[in-house]
Amino acid sequence: MERDFGGFKGILIIGLGLIGGSLALSLKKQGYNGKIYGYDLNKSRIEKALELKAIDEGFNKFEDVPWNNIDLVVLSTPVKTFVDIANKIKPFLKDDTVVSDVGSVKGDLVLKLYEILKPHVFVGVHPIAGTEKEGIENAVADLFKNARLILTPVGEDKEKIEKVEKLWKDIGSKTEVMDPHLHDFVFASVSHLPHAIAFALVDSLITLSKETGIDLFKYPGGGFKDFTRIAASSPTVWKDIFLENKENILHTIDVFLNSLEKLKDAIREENEEKILEILSESREKRLSLG
Numbered sequence: 001m002e003r004d005f006g007g008f009k010g011i012l013i014i015g016l017g018l019i020g021g022s023l024a025l026s027l028k029k030q031g032y033n034g035k036i037y038g039y040d041l042n043k044s045r046i047e048k049a050l051e052l053k054a055i056d057e058g059f060n061k062f063e064d065v066p067w068n069n070i071d072l073v074v075l076s077t078p079v080k081t082f083v084d085i086a087n088k089i090k091p092f093l094k095d096d097t098v099v100s101d102v103g104s105v106k107g108d109l110v111l112k113l114y115e116i117l118k119p120h121v122f123v124g125v126h127p128i129a130g131t132e133k134e135g136i137e138n139a140v141a142d143l144f145k146n147a148r149l150i151l152t153p154v155g156e157d158k159e160k161i162e163k164v165e166k167l168w169k170d171i172g173s174k175t176e177v178m179d180p181h182l183h184d185f186v187f188a189s190v191s192h193l194p195h196a197i198a199f200a201l202v203d204s205l206i207t208l209s210k211e212t213g214i215d216l217f218k219y220p221g222g223g224f225k226d227f228t229r230i231a232a233s234s235p236t237v238w239k240d241i242f243l244e245n246k247e248n249i250l251h252t253i254d255v256f257l258n259s260l261e262k263l264k265d266a267i268r269e270e271n272e273e274k275i276l277e278i279l280s281e282s283r284e285k286r287l288s289l290g
Contacts, residue, residue, distance in 0.1 A: 006163035020076030021139030188248035
């Protein structure tokens with residue numbers, strides 16, 4: 001199938017961090033021949049994006065953006081900024097401009113953005129890819145290749161939804177459509193909860209270090225480093241995700257705490273059979289992931 005990147009001729013990426021920068025680099029690498037524009041409040045990120053040839057032009061004021069050249073806008077900032085940005089850019093948008101995002105939270109946020117941006121089409125997108133690093137200097141041109149990509153469209157404009165999906169397919173993503181509220185439950189469980197646990201585990205060692213006067217961070221093995229790698233992720237990004245997906249995350253934390261209590265009780269009671277049952281069931285499920 002010919003790669004036409006959804007037929008978009010001009011793309012504006014708002015937020016030149018890891019994901020926004022990787023999207024720009026991916027488009028360039030895969031042969032996108034339209035114009036890629038970048039917007040960021042941080043001028044050094046714009047300069048870095050230009051240096052990397054990820055974007056053709058960069059701006060830090062919306063009024064300076066050549067809106068007549070843009071038919072796709074991608075929001076790639078922390079999710080709690082989306083509503084404010086949508087309200088700011090709406091007066092500038094051409095009639096046929098599509099707005100999308102790369103945020104980790106959908107649900108009510110997608111519905112809110114859809115209403116704000118009418119009559120423009122908003123297509124929610126979540127690429128299941130990333131690293132604990134941040135900033136365009138850590139962008140990766142192949143970040144989305146063979147990665148799962150969830151679309152959470154609302155509304156009836158099938159043609160524009162398919163254009164957004166085609167763009168992501170053309171940079172190598174494997175696309176799937178999901179209800180936005182189901183998305184938030186699924187990713188609260190498999191992504192947001194693990195991040196919360198990793199942050200909390202590091203915090204617990206900070207507390208234990210203070211309590212004992214021993215710097216426990218001098219002694220971490222590979223397991224601790226592997227398990228807590230994601231705790232090096234951007235605090236601002238994850239603060240927004242936790243708050244925007246609050247109810248789902250609180251539920252998954254409660255379930256996790258119940259599981260931890262179950263293991264804690266078995267250890268306290270020296271119930272070897274119960275401990276083995278919990279560990280064996282968890283081991284088998286983890287091994288099934290490959």
